[in-house]
Amino acid sequence: MKAHIITIGDEILIGQIVDTNSAYISKALNEIGISVYQISSVQDERDHILESFAFAKANSDIIIITGGLGPTKDDITKHTFCEFFNDELVLSQEVLDHVTHIFKAYVKRPLLEANKTQALVPSKATILTNRFGTAPGMWMEQDGKVFISMPGVPHEMKGLMEGSVLPKLQEQFELPYILHKTLLTYGMGESALAQRIETFEDELPATIKLAYLPSLGRVRLRLSTTGTHKEEVDATMQIQLEKLKPLIEDVFVGFEEKGPLEVIIGNELVARSKTLAIAESCTGGSIVQRFTANPGASGYLAGSTVTYATRSKTEVLGVDEALIETHSVVSAQVAEAMAKQVRDLYDTDYAIATTGNAGPTKGDSEAPVGTVYIGIATREGVKAYHFMMGTHRERVIGKAVNKALELLHEEILKN
Missing domain, CATH: 3.90.950.20 (CinA-like)
Incomplete structure (x- = not known):
């Protein structure tokens, strides 16, 4: 199962902010067995968003969108959603009650008309409650494809991913088991390391891929595999790790999964x-x-x-x-x-x-x-x-x- 992540916002494209959302979403999806096919960043512009939606739908099963859900005029994601799904915006009393509660309990100022527009959602959307903000998440389906829209604010997006999106994806789909093991090495360059483990790499089974991830003074070696049965995947990976570690013993410092x-x-x-x-x-x-x-x-x-x-x-x-x-x-x-x-x-x-x-x-x-x-x-x-x-x-x-x-x-x- 493949996913396409789309981030909406001119602030990303002009380099004003760094897109950390895609990295988080990619890792979270991978951990539950969903591979990311592509990551795109697009302008807050109708035609660009529609083109991205169409491409993502044609090439992926799950499309996750962040950004463009604010109360201001330049946030057009919901309107574009309606156009793409041939839908219309309707007032969600559930969302309005949530926004009203947030303003009363935390913002401590009157609710503006612009803030009330957060409660306008596509009629075909399933609402995902945003515990940390006013813009709701939205889940929409068309032709067997799932579109999920979330705010671009990182802590709001993470709250929706962990509380709603990931559990719902796991419940709705039968997902494979994806396993990555990343070995940290220090003090040896990529070329020298590749030469040392060349035979090991040549003898890897077709189900396991090896990637070299070099950076300043260190190289990460990532072994990746996938399968239906967790026990079999773990066992296959362990066999290869036991072959690889003795070859790099002098430069191996640990697994990235245990931290840097x-x-x-x-x-x-x-x-x-x-x-x-x-x-x-x-x-x-x-x-x-x-x-x-x-x-x-x-x-x-x-x-x-x-x-x-x-x-x-x-x-x-x-x-x-x-x-x-x-x-x-x-x-x-x-x-x-x-x-x-x-x-x-x-x-x-x-x-x-x-x-x-x-x-x-x-x-x-x-x-x-x-x-x-x-x-x-x-x-x-x-x-x-x-x-x-x-x-x-x-x-x-x-x-x-x-x-x-x-x-x-x-x-x-x-x-």
């Missing part, structure tokens, strides 16, 4: 009752942000500093000025000192530090653009690692963050 590397590191620190501190310069807080974006970070992350300027390294961390004058602020010696000082400051088991030149200018050091030093400190000692990360500023920072996480993970696994 920072989550894996956090879990390992908690399991070992160990703590971490971070001192960042060239990465500007990006490493600590990766950790604190996940719940439970306070269980192992003691604290961090972003000592971006040279002066802050001496005044906040206590790095010796003479060390900086002798070796430069971008050096192995300063990276080691930063890691040691921040570990002492927070009295942690591990500490990580970055100093480098991300560009485009050299700043306080004559080190070439792309130079990065990463320091790792433990209670037993400290060591710095030197890298050249290229000349593109964002890529330098991204590579430095990923490499720092990789080095920290390796250090933790030594104990």
